[in-house]
Amino acid sequence: MWLLPRTHFPSSSSSSSSGSLCRALAIFSFLLFAVSLFASPTAASRGDRLPEFKDCVQGCKERNCLSEKTPLPLHLRLLLWNCPSECDYACQRSVTASRAANGQSTEQFHGKWPFKRLWGIQEPFSVLFSILNGYVHYAGLKSLKRELPRSYPLYPYYRLFSIFGMFCWFWSTVFHMRDFVFTERMDYFAAGANVLYGLYLAPIRIFRLYRSTYARALRIWGIVCIASYTAHAYFLLGIRWDYTYNMAANVVVGSITNTLWTYWSIRHYTRLKSFWAAWPGLIVMWLIMAMSLELLDFPPLAGALDAHSLWHAATILPGMWWYKYVATLTLPPSFSYSFPSFIP
């Protein structure tokens, strides 16, 4: 039985190319892990500065974490919960419950809303939606293999798009399961790589940089993207971990990508009058509207469903739509495998 100071104890239980890319990602993950061991913990919030929270955590640790440690269930230990973090979680729940009972506001703790965990998973809905997003890329990769001929020049680029997508949502799943410095960094860097790869891909598809006449431009574009990502990672890890800068960088890169696809859609829809030509522009509009959910930073409904998880939920359908666009409509049934000019 987990012991909390009685005043705060809640009534309910508180309870190929891809091969080298994978190696590169693994090395990057390891280096990041090494750096993050020395990184500072998450910034404080109003909730963890509340005297009742501090008293609760201190009392809980004295009761459970000193000489006679209260054992934790196996499923919590498997998700790396320990005595102090269990006290922190239990006190967040109890303080939040007693504040709600007194008609007081819900406060954030350590930069996050107090979520009700499920089987030790910190943010169950964000985990569920991250898994579904990752599955969209996995299923998308399979559909690419099924639908596109290997000789199609964009095939390797779309394949990498799926791999970056799966990498991104894997780390999003891990981060929302357990929030540590390392898992947070991996989530941010994987998301950043995914967003930047989207920008890398857009002009290759839109301006057909994959053609041999543009080989030099394609090389330069690749170097620009890799250098930008390296500089981005160096700034965050070597100079300053800055949430505002990270968000701004992603928004800028994402906005350029969105502008390019909107341009493509307008241009081709005007010319072809085919609805499918508007798809990338509509997907972009959907993503922009979904992203605005992030601005609604409200406390989690029922302690579980917050704006961030809804944003993750909102990217599932456009992901499926994108693969439908790539795998079906990029190549009409009459596709002759010789890349004729009718492919816009």
Ligand SMILES: [Zn+2]
């Ligand atoms: Zn997330």
